[in-house]
Amino acid sequence: MKSITIGQYYAVDSPIHRLDPRVKLFATLVFIVALFLAQTPAAFGLAIVFLAFYVHISKVPLRYILRGLKPVLFLLIISVLFNLLLTKGEVVFSIWKIQITREGIIFSAFMAVRLIMLIIGASMMTYTTTPNQLTDGLEKSFGFLSKIHVPVHEIAMMMSIALRFIPILTEETDKIMKAQMARGADFESGRLIRRVMNMIPLLVPLFISAIRRAGDLSLAMEARCYHGGEGRTKMRPLRYKAADYIAYAVILLFLAGMILLKVFHI
């Protein structure tokens, strides 16, 4: 349970960590668009180079990032298998009724690469940005929405608190699960309905605990003068620095490259 690293901030000082969260939000967006533009090995190559560069200067160890992929590995394998087995085309080889096609191999390989890069690209944002910075970035980027009565600050605050409590609740789940197992509970065997019913001794205490924590936290926030976003100042307000403009330029160059590759179908 504790090994879930996806989305968990990795505390290290790097140029990427120091970037303005808005730049990283923009980079994530551009990267996702770019991945869907990519159709050719050359385009994927460029995206890989961009991502490798991004990861390298972020100083987040590759091992840490790969470990973050573990929870989605199952999903990844399933989707690759489906694409591999079900894509029609020129048969490379076949075993019994299963036919592996050339198109299937290419398609599923692209698919796998795209998915992996998508996950890494998106999680780089949270590895290098503290939830509070992320919140600040979102709040500022989408601040214009508050003019049409979208509670931008409140949504951002909720997000950042949710992220803070993920590890705490994960640990708690583990603890309650063990406590119930010590009382003979069984979370692993039985049919589906039985298994869902068996989760009750885990879920009820977990919800109660989450509600209790929410109550405690709201008191603690009130006690420290929290009264919504109005009149709030920032300890580290977002201000663009030279590095941020350079980063914007690099991201736009990358996007331009990807578009060119798409247009000329290289």
Next chain:
Amino acid sequence: MDFFPRICYDYSVMSIIRTQNLTYDYIQETDEGGEQKLRALEAVSLDVKPGEFVAILGHNGSGKSTLAKHINALLLPSEGTVWIDGEDTRLEEKLLQIRQTAGMVFQNPDNQIIASVVEEDVGFGPENMGIPTEEILRRVDAALTAVGMQEKRKNSPNRLSGGQKQRVAIAGVLAMKPRCIVLDEATAMLDPRGRKEVLDTVSRLNKEEGITILLITHYMEEVERADRVIVMDGGHVVMTGTPREIFAREEELTKLRLTVPQVTELGHLLRKQLPSMPDCVLTAQELAEAMMAAAPEAFAAGRAGKAENAAGPAEAGGAAQARAEEKTETPAPAPENAGADAEAAETAAPPDAADRPLLALEHVSYVYDDGTPMARTAVNDVSLEIRKGEFIGLLGHTGSGKSTLIQQLNGLLAPTSGHVYCDGQDVHAEGYSLRSLRRRVGLVFQYPEHQLFESDVLADVAFGPKNLGLSKEEAQEKARLALRQTGLREELWTKSPFDLSGGQKRRVAIAGVLAMDPEILILDEPTAGLDPAGRDEILGRLRAMQEERGITVVLVSHSMEDVAEHCSRLVVLGGGTVRMDGPAEEIFVQTERLEEAHLASPQVTYCLRALREKGLDVPLHARTAAQAAEFCAQALAASAQKGGRP
């Protein structure tokens, strides 16, 4: 608007906190759908001067936390008034100012840290107050320095210890430049080391920065630092005075479900023999000096006797200590009788069924995240035998591997290397049912009340037996038996467990494990967060179960006083290995070795040590204050006899 408070303040020094006839009612919905008022505070009038250090004592449910929430205007009085620095807390426009003046630190360290990085959390308050950026940074810097957390400023709070988290919470309050800090049971969930960290921090803030401290607690040892102690019961203030004045009234405190520190208790007992002793002593040194002044001849005789050759009880104590030292050098466990040699036990590998240990760990190691770069050894080559009917105290500071070790004992974690045997069978061998092991070895986790989930108490307790395949009736029968053993009143059995008090919930949770009829009951700090009377009740019940039903009990605890009183054998863990293992009275007297493991001897041991240093011939191995008083009486009698002889 200012008219009213001004009239009330006719003091030379204005109070920082003042309440007058503060009364508060909780509104509770009754089962019939109506409303019912529960009076939590009644006519509380308080006055706290700037710079004071005030401790508020009271058992669970005495109203002390309700009072704390009024000081921060988190609750508003039903009747009466609260003024913080002269401002009525009911004035909405003064709300933020009041909350800045009186900052608050809560009980649960995890539930009050808002941000994911230490410094961002400390800045949260000032940000809410609308303070300019440069000033926030300055304040955060100063606050982190004041609590000694500067080097952790970029860390995630999840990687800090409980004591460190609470220091961050204090820094968060400090950054708002408060004049007063209210600690609402802020030490209740911490280990002794964490408690000391927090108390040292607030004492320093009080002395150096002149910040008023209001410390709410039920740990008696913590209030010694206070200038003034206020004792609450049933929503009333029932006593007020200096720590000495309060502790002198031991009998009244006991009635209020509180106790006095062991040193003071021993002082009171000694005073019955030596009426010239003062009515309250707070430290071992003070006790020794007071006793020496009261009975100088005993100390003089003792000194002379020591010069010849220590006789009588002193020898017994010394011998026990010597034996213990010899034994604890070998990590292998020793059975009750002190004569048995650890090595002999080890060579007799296949033991007879008769004296086969119920549970045995053989060279067990456990590594978290084994094979990854984050690998961390929590338990390292531990061998341990648990025999039927033992009452074992398992000690160790946070991070010593206690929690990991007890999970090995009922198969929740499988050792990375080594073996676990139950009745001689390897529990991780193929075909061994771990569920049957878990039935025999009951494990009660820390804060077990967090695992309650059923709609009524009886059903929750019956959950375990039902999982064992018993019928509903049989399971409920077991549940009733277990509830009776934990001493929960019968009229509560049909209630929802969530409507019970903390101590009652704790008993329900313990009953939930007990209902499975375990042969061994392992409890991870079953008394954490309970008031003194609650602690004694739980420990007393465990002791009775062990004595009457022959259940083997393993008690994980931070409190040396508790384990010294109740356990027959102590196992001390440190850095994932067994540091000491042997009969209780041989372990808890070895102060130096315990301190090396970041633990301490019981307070009475320190008292007896101080007495010995002064020349009184007393053995050190007293389990309770009463026993220590007895030893002292014997020593006094012996010296009187000797003194009588020409």
